[in-house]
Amino acid sequence: MQAFTIHDGIVAPLDRANVDTDAIIPKQFLKSIRRTGFGPHLFDDWRYLDQGGLDTDVASRRENPDFILNREPYRDASILLARENFGCGSSREHAVWALADFGIRCVIAPSFADIFYNNCFKNGVLPIALEQDKIDDLFAAAAESAGLEARVNLFEQRIVVQDGRVFGFDIDGYRRANLLEGLDDIGLTLRHAEEIRAFEAKRKQNKPWVFKDL
16 A cells, blocks of 8 residues: 655545545446546536446546636645535445556545544545634635645644645554554554464364365
8 A cells, every 4th residue: 555654646626525435436347346537427427427337448538627627736636625425425445446557645624424533544545624614714725825835744743735834643553653654454464474374383283174176
């Protein structure tokens, strides 16, 4: 998993509340479990004016010119700013895969659905929950400056926007440490690979019948 330490990027203001996972990545794209290839279909129903699927060439589809990620410079945005209850709905991990594959490294909102929030940390995306007044300030800054740039510093737990304003944020220490080191659940387990191998070798010696057919 890609570590998150300090990230500089363009902020895309998605001024919508209750953005659910079906909007983030619609159901017809859930057939794949490869974790990649979902970026072109992020917010598919909002980005395109026609229907599409995994076998549809996105280059042949008509973009919605009013959608934020279809406009310059937001095509290259890597920080997403949204309203409350982001990632609600079903628990599909594909939603975070789509954000990450598009290039989103950080999502900032007043609140998140729990499962989506947890899935972000497992896939190298930093979800930041800020107080409503700070979110309003960030939306105002984004309105004042198209292509607002910001630095998200996980070490110092703060966001610095290009006009100099600073927004601090809180995050669970355990999750912060894992994200800084790029460790998901598998990575954490592999840290104990030697102990696991030693345990299995001892178990095989003490209970060989368990491994008879293996």
